[in-house]
Amino acid sequence: MNIGIINTNTSNIKSVYNALNYLNFRNYKEIRSLKDTEKEKFTHLILPGNGSFESNIKKIKNECLDNFLNESFENNIFFLGICVGMQILATYGEENGKVDGLDIIPGRVEKIPVKEKKLPHIGWNNITIKKNDKLFKNLSEDELIFYFLHSYYFNVSDGINNLSTVNYDFEFPAVINKKNFYGIQFHPEKSQSQGLKIIKNFLELR
Amino acid sequence: MKIRLIPILFLKDGNLVRSENFDLHQILGDPFVQVERYNTWNVDEIIYINISNSINYETKNKTEQHPKKFLEVMKKASEKCFSPIVFGGGIKNLNDAKSYFQNGADKISVNTSFIENTDLISEFANIFGSQSIIVSVDVKIENNIYKLYNSKNEKTYDYDLFDYVKEVEKKGAGEILINSVDRDGTSLGYDINLIKKINNVINIPLIPCGGVGTSEHISELLEKVDLSAVAAGNIFNFTERSYEKIKNFLKKKGYNFR
Numbered sequence: 001m002n003i004g005i006i007n008t009n010t011s012n013i014k015s016v017y018n019a020l021n022y023l024n025f026r027n028y029k030e031i032r033s034l035k036d037t038e039k040e041k042f043t044h045l046i047l048p049g050n051g052s053f054e055s056n057i058k059k060i061k062n063e064c065l066d067n068f069l070n071e072s073f074e075n076n077i078f079f080l081g082i083c084v085g086m087q088i089l090a091t092y093g094e095e096n097g098k099v100d101g102l103d104i105i106p107g108r109v110e111k112i113p114v115k116e117k118k119l120p121h122i123g124w125n126n127i128t129i130k131k132n133d134k135l136f137k138n139l140s141e142d143e144l145i146f147y148f149l150h151s152y153y154f155n156v157s158d159g160i161n162n163l164s165t166v167n168y169d170f171e172f173p174a175v176i177n178k179k180n181f182y183g184i185q186f187h188p189e190k191s192q193s194q195g196l197k198i199i200k201n202f203l204e205l206r
Numbered sequence: 207m208k209i210r211l212i213p214i215l216f217l218k219d220g221n222l223v224r225s226e227n228f229d230l231h232q233i234l235g236d237p238f239v240q241v242e243r244y245n246t247w248n249v250d251e252i253i254y255i256n257i258s259n260s261i262n263y264e265t266k267n268k269t270e271q272h273p274k275k276f277l278e279v280m281k282k283a284s285e286k287c288f289s290p291i292v293f294g295g296g297i298k299n300l301n302d303a304k305s306y307f308q309n310g311a312d313k314i315s316v317n318t319s320f321i322e323n324t325d326l327i328s329e330f331a332n333i334f335g336s337q338s339i340i341v342s343v344d345v346k347i348e349n350n351i352y353k354l355y356n357s358k359n360e361k362t363y364d365y366d367l368f369d370y371v372k373e374v375e376k377k378g379a380g381e382i383l384i385n386s387v388d389r390d391g392t393s394l395g396y397d398i399n400l401i402k403k404i405n406n407v408i409n410i411p412l413i414p415c416g417g418v419g420t421s422e423h424i425s426e427l428l429e430k431v432d433l434s435a436v437a438a439g440n441i442f443n444f445t446e447r448s449y450e451k452i453k454n455f456l457k458k459k460g461y462n463f464r
Contacts, residue, residue, distance in 0.1 A: 007308075010334050014310045018285050050307060052335040084335065096332060117207070118411050120337040120380050123434055124208045124250060124464050145208075145464065147251075147290055149313070149337045151380075168207060190290045190312055192248055 003028035003203065004042040008059040010051030011085070012189075019189040023200050033063040042077055044203055045069075049083025049187060053093035053109060053152070056084050057101060066102055072180075073104050078205045079181045086176065086183025087154055095152055105178045106157040112150075114169040120151040127174040127186070131163045135175065135182060137201045143194035146174075146186035154183065180205075208464040209428070210250040210435040211453055213442045214415055215240060217295070219258045220275050224440055226391030228344070228357055231257075234443055237279055238286060244442075245287040247449045250464060252287060253315065253383070253413075253437060254280070255342075256295030257357075277309050284310025292340060303330060307338075315383060317342040318358045321370075324377045331378030340413070341379040343371060345400060346387040352400055355387050368407050375408050382408060383437070386416035391440055393419025396427045405431050413437050421455040428461055 003020070007013050007030050020028055031037055031045075060066050072079060081089055090101040093109035101109070112121060126145050129136055153172040156162050164175040166185065176183045182202065188195035215237065216223050222234040237254075244252055256276045280293050293306050294315025306314050314334075320326050320341060330339050346355035346362055353362035354370050363370075371382055384404055386397045394417050401414040411434050418424060418438035427436065442448050457463050 009304060010307060012307050012310075012312045014281065014284055014308060015291075015312055018310075019288065021285070022288070050312070050334065050338055052332060055333045095335070118409055118434065120410070121207075122337065122381065122411055123210050149290070150335075151337055187290065187312070190288060192245075192288050196288060 001025070001027055001044065001203070002040065002042050004031045004037065004040065004045045005029070006031045006045065006047045006060075006065065006085075008047070008051060008056045010055050010059075011048035012050045013048050015189045016046060016048045016082075019196055019199050023196060023203070025203050031065070034065060034068060037065075037068050042072070044205070045072060045077060045079045047079070047081045047085030047088075048189070049081075049085045051084055053084055053087055053095040053101070054099050057088045057093070057099060060088065060102070069102060069104065076180045078202065080199075080202050081181075081183040082189070083150060083185060083187060086185060087152065089181065089183055090154055091157070093152065104181055105161050105176055105183065107161075108155050109152050110155050112153050112168060112170060112172065117169045121148050121168045123148065125166050125168060125186075127164045127166045129164045133163050133175075133177065134205060135163070135177075135198055135201050138197055139194060143197070146188065146191040146195060148186045150185065154185065207434065208250070208462055209433065211424075211449070211456070211463060212251045212253055212413060212435055212437040213244060213249065213449065214253040214255065214437050214439045216439065217254060217256050217258065217276070217279060220279060222443075223257070224391060224443060225257070228387050228390055230391070238282055240443070241283045242286045244449060245289065247447075248464075249287070249289045249449060251290045251292065251435075253292040253294070254283065255315065256293075258295070277305065280306065280310040294340070294342060300329065300333065303334060307334070313338045313340055313380075315340040315342045317344070318356050321354065321356060321363070324373055327374060327377035327379055331380075336378045336380040339379055340381045340383050341374045342383040342385065343367075343374070344385050344387055352403070368403065371404055372407055375410050379410060381411045381413055381435075383413045383415065389417030392417055393440070395419065395423040398427055398430055401427065401433075402431045405433065411435060415439065421452045424452065425456060425459050425461065428456075
């Protein structure tokens with residue numbers, strides 16, 4: 001196993017390292033630019049969340065990591081995008097005006113259309129599993145509660161990519177997947193033991 | 207969606223401290239033991255605020271851009287906690303914020319350096335996203351008027367507190383943490399009137415703190431104000447298994463806690 005953690009400079013990357021260390025997955029390397037991917041054969045990639053859509057996609061493109069991610073998708077390398085790390089997989093985002101994403105999982109990132117509730121959506125919320133997946137292995141029904149921190153959601157074009165949803169005045173995807181690529185709207189690295197289980201399940205994907 | 211019960215830990219020169227009316231710092235000791243305990247208790251979220259006199263703190267590490275010691279505290283504390291951690295205190299610019307996020311913060315809390323330059327909030331929100339930015343607002347009553355208070359120079363401002371929080375929201379804050387200087391450390395209960403007034407003028411989540419001495423203080427507040435988070439400091443430091451006990455009390459009262 002060879003894990004690559006993509007650092008876009010705005011993410012809470014230390015929290016992801018803490019989770020990996022705790023779970024005893026120590027074979028990881030930080031990716032800041034394309035150079036860090038040369039001569040490496042990654043099996044799993046993680047893109048931690050935090051930061052705006054625009055600042056994250058800019059950094060990815062400036063470092064030519066967009067091509068690297070597209071190739072990883074084709075080459076069946078497992079990828080986990082957390083929060084905004086998931087959102088930039090979309091066709092485009094609307095956080096600071098319309099900004100193109102990687103378009104790996106078709107969809108657009110829009111503001112949550114809340115009625116009564118306040119934005120951002122911050123706190124612990126229950127998710128509903130729509131499609132069973134290895135990512136949810138060993139999670140009991142009462143463990144399906146995770147920490148969310150966002151105002152924008154991933155509106156997937158094809159429902160087939162939607163593994164799980166959450167409700168905050170409106171139902172939207174909590175976990176999405178296409179082939180070897182996964183996106184999680186909540187923060188598994190900050191969702192206590194149930195979140196750590198999801199990270200472990202991801203890293204055990206073969 | 208659950209209501210969050212958030213412990214606030216204040217740190218001065220590397221020690222956990224207790225404050226009263228933003229003064230009288232009693233040293234409680236090791237900043238890590240408490241974090242570990244909260245993690246065991248499955249805490250919803252933790253706020254860590256560095257209230258060190260930044261000048262003294264930095265002179266020890268003149269070559270460093272940031273208070274080196276607090277970064278060390280951050281790193282170590284974050285390794286022990288798998289719930290979200292907010293770090294605040296001393297953030298002046300984008301580089302400070304970046305280094306906070308890269309060293310263990312999941313969100314940051316900003317305060318005094320932003321009072322006179324609220325454009326900084328927009329700058330931060332554009333880069334880190336609004337959801338990661340808490341603007342902390344300290345309030346002091348003066349001649350029966352709620353005033354915005356600056357804990358660094360111990361002065362109140364003349365401009366309207368409620369206009370200020372509205373502006374903070376408009377500039378892109380994700381949450382507002384409100385603390386009452388008059389209630390801090392007193393165990394007299396929250397200033398419910400203040401919290402209600404602030405909550406009525408903003409559309410982002412409000413985290414109230416200051417004055418909690420009993421579990422009832424929290425339920426009294428929730429009865430009167432619709433909130434998605436509540437915070438407290440001292441009550442968690444002095445009672446055995448307090449976090450768990452308070453949660454259970456509030457759940458029994460019918461409030462939607464995890």
